[in-house]
Amino acid sequence: MADIRLIEIKEDILSDNKDLADEIRDALRRHKVFMLNLMASPGGGKTSLILQTIRQMKGAMRIAVIEGDIDSVVDAEKVVKEGIPAVQLKTGGFCHLDASMIKLAINEIDLTGLDLVIIENIGNLVCPAEFDTGAHKQAMILSVPEGDDKPLKYPMMFSICDVLVINKIDYLSIADFDMDAAKERVVKLNPGIKIIEVSCKTGQGIEEWTRWLEKEIKIYRNAPAS
């Protein structure tokens, strides 16, 4: 029997993805473009929040959107209607967007003069949490009809996000949703997270959301290049 050797590796399985994500951040940094990764369940309101954000901010900022979907271009069409460039990534069954896919999309976007890129990730609370996309901040939406127990069921997603948008608060009066319990569960998983209540339908809370985003963009732009 040939001798058997044990080789220590200790290498992160997703190190290739992480390296590529860092490359994307370098490219964005050269143009001072801020990128936000927006995640949520299907139907949580990702597209609605993006459309609201565009309407509020497009006067002051130049925005582009990367749309991830298993199929169809309906979301990109809605964004383009607002006069904003959009790249649609059709993942053909993939459950998340990773850095290699985002790189393809970034190559299609003219970063010159751009301020903000929003990634609309695949509707899924599991897989997108594990893949660095090259974004600077991670945002997620929990919508009221989904229930206040979601932080218990998908702890990873809630623990990696910088901001949680609780959407569809116009449903609160008819839903079994305990806002205090939901927030408490989230903060226990992630004490530093910012939580913003909104309704993309009525527009309530959207200003607080765009203020948070503007503040983060400002911090990013003023940070010394690393």
Added chain:
Amino acid sequence: MHELSVTESILNIVLKHAQTNGAEKVLTIGLKIGELSELVGECIQHYFDYLSKGTIAEGAVLEIERAPIVFACTECKNTFQVSLSHTKDFTCPECHGAKVTLISGREFYIKDITIS
């Protein structure tokens, strides 16, 4: 789930290290995966068997060690383990403080390989 793309990464890393070390065959691959990750071990092995066909890693057995979810209390410095089925309560069992930081549970790396 994303086991397929993860398995591709595992195979690439393993082959790289196996070749550097002049391996003829990869026998086992030790993985450390945190309990917070939703990856299914059987699924990774299944994809691995498929992807590794015709390489020196064909037939290698994946040995997955799950790292427990461990928190550290920022107030009393106590560390404590929680199970995924009891994720309702993340308060410190010692001082009941709610300010806790995750120190284990998100691991996702290749520990080692055995080669011949």
